[in-house]
Amino acid sequence: MFTPFAFVKTAPVPFTGILDTYSSAAGAWSVRRLSSTYTGSILTVRRESDDTTEDIGYTTNGDLDTGAISSFCTGTEGYVTTLYDQSGNGINLTQSTHIRQPLIYSASVITKGPNAEPSLYFDGIQTHLSGAYATSSDSYMSVFCVLAPFDTGSTYVAYAQSTTTTAAPAFGVVSHEDGWFGDFMWGAGQEAQYSPNTTDLAVGAAIRKSSVSQNVVYLNSESGSIKTAATDVTIGPVITMGCIFSGTNSGDGTFPFKGYISEVIVWRSDQTSNVSGIDSDMGTYYGV
16 A cells, blocks of 8 residues: 655744844844844835835845845945844934935945845945934943955944034944044043954954953954043944944044945943854854
């Protein structure tokens, strides 16, 4: 007698993101899905040909839906107007001025790095996105990002604040000709820094602790040194990605970043013990 094969339906593997492992982020922006609890869009794209915008989500694997971007932007360029906060805190980064919006599509979706994952391109002139935190006096801050500077030795990963400065940022990813990679700023220009010798995609991090000697920056898990001393300050309300002090200089910002940014996650806590794990997660996904 013939016995038919029994087919067993296998349940799909549930999605797990970096924020499921390293929770309680203060803000999280990326070209991939970061948490199993996040169900919103990844970003909003503006189509240059007619200025129409469209929210772009993710695939079942948590990747940015690049097919949707390509379909929407075919024959023109696409710019990011909103990068949604996936931390659950609603700190979306936006830009309404067309010439200040980072590029995501030009003939094809812009990619960077060995795994050819999507990335936002900032032109180093005036492109940036910004949002707002609630003011806080937290002593500990940890910023991790995946980015590639356009020029060797020219990129910051900065978390900056000064309640005495006009439109002071809480954090920014910036670049300029005399810059350093992993520049972690707070107070009146106080900073930590890391100078790279490559323009390849990298995982950068900056951790601010209450003790001056403990402030540190990282490039692909390798630690750098602080440039100047730190002081305890109140974290200001403005967040910028792509420059420092957005809203000044007619909105162009100070120290504009030139290069590619794929992901930025901020914790209002000391993540020193998790540097290796966070770096590994980001590095594996983007091929760093």
